[in-house]
Amino acid sequence: MFILKTERLLLRHFHILDGEAMFRVFGDEEVMRFSEGIQTKEWVQAWLRTCLERYYQTWGFGPYAVVEGRSREVIGYCGLFFFPDVAGQPEVEIGYRLARSAWGQGYATEAARAVRDFAFDTVGLKRLIAIIDPANAASIRVAEKIGMQYEKEVMFEGYTHPDHVYVVAAS
Template identity: 40%
Template sequence: MIVLPCFETERLVLRPRGLADFDACLAMDRDPAVTRYVQGPWTNPKEHTAFLRSRIEIDYGRGLGYWSIFPKETPGSFAGWVLLIPYDAVGPEVEIGWRLNRLAWGKGCATEAARRILLHAFEELGLDRVVADIHPENHASQRVAEKIGMTFHRNGLYGGVPCKCFVQTLSGFRGRQPRNTGV
């Protein structure tokens, strides 16, 4: 089993998601407002439990997986998760995604966590490209994608449902990073 690194940002702690986060993830997914734009077995307890367990236990490869998000000011409060995994869990492309419980909405947590995971993707893993498919009505997630430097690529389908496909490339990412001018 590959161990994922932990990360800290200005306001957040990101640690590999594990079974200790299981109940918090289940509760978050059962909130219809949270999963409004996401297909999944959220209303079937048996399927939902099996789906979540498999997503927690699978080995996605070196440096890939899910990170649980915790605010530094309330370290025991599960805010949600951010992922960097093979597209639709199978690849070959790598996708980034995020899901936060309602208490964390509108506070910049998704943007802050996703920025750190993109840094990991490009600078530590050496990926050339990261994608995100977002429901066309999920304007909040589209704004997060744009804030972390992703650009709209095309309209597409994900599981037969329309989506907006966003992409960030290594060169685009490097072009957005602050440069050390030596001053």
């Protein structure tokens, strides 16, 4: 079942058969450069189970598979993640990550704009954040293109450097 449709993309719930497609994302060193590093196929399967068993059932939202409309290929994810404590308050983050083959085509912005609108218009959220490594210029550009602005710096436990929080409020 597709949750959202844009001009070129379809966004839907993940299913366990998306493992290979998502391993092309999470197993790529360049894609994971601003994150925890590359992940194993087992990690990807566990992540998909978390999407199915926790995100969608607990909060009614989560990360969505980004499907290229013409090829029907899963090219990454874009969605909503609940964080119980970001600098002392609960937040919902919009997150996105695409396969390197999908970079530079505006897909991340297109998907993020659709998820932002879904968060405000359907889920009823009043505010979204994006937690971004300050060196990740491409992710910052996507956030800014969907109306987000820098709010503050945060330091998460176990991290060696602070991340930046970008925010957008429902209009």
